[in-house]
Amino acid sequence: MTLSRQQTFVAMAALLALWAVAYYPVVPEMVHTWFGHSDNSHGVLVPVISLYFLWAKQEQIARTPIQGSGWGLALLLVVSLFYVVSFLGGIAVFQRLALVVSLIAAVWACLGTQMLKCTAFPLFFLFFMIPVPDTLLSMVAFPLQLVATKISADMIQMCQIPVYREGNMLYFVQTQLEVAEACSGIRSIMSLSILSVVFAYISTGNWWRKAVLILSAIPVALVANILRVTATGILAHFFGDQVARGFLHEFSGLVVFFFGMVIIFGIYVLLNRIGEEK
Numbered sequence: 068m069t070l071s072r073q074q075t076f077v078a079m080a081a082l083l084a085l086w087a088v089a090y091y092p093v094v095p096e097m098v099h100t101w102f103g104h105s106d107n108s109h110g111v112l113v114p115v116i117s118l119y120f121l122w123a124k125q126e127q128i129a130r131t132p133i134q135g136s137g138w139g140l141a142l143l144l145v146v147s148l149f150y151v152v153s154f155l156g157g158i159a160v161f162q163r164l165a166l167v168v169s170l171i172a173a174v175w176a177c178l179g180t181q182m183l184k185c186t187a188f189p190l191f192f193l194f195f196m197i198p199v200p201d202t203l204l205s206m207v208a209f210p211l212q213l214v215a216t217k218i219s220a221d222m223i224q225m226c227q228i229p230v231y232r233e234g235n236m237l238y239f240v241q242t243q244l245e246v247a248e249a250c251s252g253i254r255s256i257m258s259l260s261i262l263s264v265v266f267a268y269i270s271t272g273n274w275w276r277k278a279v280l281i282l283s284a285i286p287v288a289l290v291a292n293i294l295r296v297t298a299t300g301i302l303a304h305f306f307g308d309q310v311a312r313g314f315l316h317e318f319s320g321l322v323v324f325f326f327g328m329v330i331i332f333g334i335y336v337l338l339n340r341i342g343e344e345k
Contacts, residue, residue: 072133075133075135075177075178078177079173079174079177079178082173082176082177083170083173086169086170086173089147089150090150090162090165090166090169092154092162093159093162093163093166096159097110097159097163097196097197097198100198101196101198104198104201105254106199106204106253106254106257107198107199107257108254109195109257109258109261110195110196110197110198113192113193113195113196113261114193114196116192116265117189117190117192117193118189120188120189120192120268121186121189124185124186124189127185128182128185128186131181131182131185132179132181133178133179133181133182134179134180134181135176135177135178135179136175136176136179136180136183137176138175138180139172139173139174139175139176139177139179139180139183140172140176142168142171142172142175142176143169143172143173143175143176146165146168146169146172147165147169149161149165150162150165150166150169153165160197160198160200163197163198164194164197167190167193167194167196167197170190170193171183171190171191174186174190188268192264195261195264199257204253207251207253208251208253209251211251211252211253211289211292212235212246212247212251213234213235214289214293215246215251215252215289215292215293215296216232216234216235216236216237216246216296217232218293218297219237219246219293219296219297219300220232220237220300222293222297223237223297223300223301223304226301228300228301228304230300230304235247237300237303239300239303239304240304241304241307242303242304242307244299244300244303246296251292252288252289252291252292252293254320255288255291255292255323255324255327256284256285256288256289258288258324258327259284259287259288259324259327259328259331260281260284260285260288262284262327262328262331263280263281263283263284263331264281266280266331266332266335267280267281270335270338270339271339272338272339272341276338276339276341279334279338280331280334280335280338283330283331283334284327284331287327287330287331287334288327291323291324291326291327291330292323294323294326295320295322295323
C-alpha cells in the first residue's frame with residue numbers, strides 16, 4: 068500500500084513521538100552537561116541552529132519526493148539495539164550518539180534518500196550537541212595548556228617582563244599564574260569550529276574553500292587563546308593574579324571568542340571573493 072504525502076508525514080510524526088519517548092532518559096543529563104560544563108555550553112544553541120536551517124529549507128522540502136527506504140529502516144533497527152545495549156551498560160556517549168543517528172535513520176526510513184539529502188546538514192549538525200567525554204577533553208586540553216603556556220611565556224619575555232615557566236604555571240616577580248584547563252583553548256576550538264561549519268554551509272565556494280574555512284577554526288582559536296593568556300600574564304605582572312579571576316577572566320573569554328569570530332568571518336568573506344573572481 069502506497070501512502071500519500073500527508074499520510075507519510077503523519078506516520079513520521081507518530082514515529083518521532085515514539086522516538087522522543089524512547090530517548091527521553093538521555094536528554095536531562097545531556098542538558099545538565101550543557102549548562103554545567105562550560106566546554107559543552109555550545110550544545111544549547113545547536114538544536115536551535117539546526118531547526119533554523121530546517122525551517123529555511125521548507126520550500127525545498129515541500130518539493131522533494133518522498134519514498135521510504137529499507138536501508139533507513141535497517142539502520143534504525145540496528146541503532147535501536149545499540150541504544151538498548153548502551154543504556155543497559157550506562158555508556159552515556161553511545162546513548163547520545165544513538166539519539167542523533169536514530170533520528171537520521173527515522174527520516175531516511177520514512178521519507179527516503181532524497182529527503183535525507185535535502186535535510187542532511189540540519190540533521191548531521193546535531194552531532195555537535197553531543198557533549199565531548201571528559202576523558203577525551205582532558206587528553207586534548209593538557210597538551211594545549213602546555214603549548215599556550217610556553218608560547219605565552221616567550222611572548223611575555225619579549226615584552227621585557229621576567230617570567231619563569233614550569234609546566235602550566237607562569238611565575239612572575241610578585242605573583243604567579245596558572246593556565247588551567249579552562250584556559251587551554253579547547254572551548255574556543257569547539258565554538259569556532261561550529262561557527263566555521265555554519266559559514267562553510269552558507270558559503271558559495273567549492274569544497275576546498277569550505278574545507279579551508281572549517282580547518283582554519285583550529286589555528287584561529289589557538290592564536291586567540293595564546294593572545295588571551297599572554298595579555299592576562301602581562302596584566303598579572305602589573306596588577307596581581309586577581310585579573311585572572313572573576314569578571315575580567317570571563318570578559319576576556321568573550322573577547323577571545325569575538326576576535327576569533329571576526330577572523331573566521333573575514334576568511335569566509337575572502338574565500339567567497341576569491342570564488343567570485345574566478
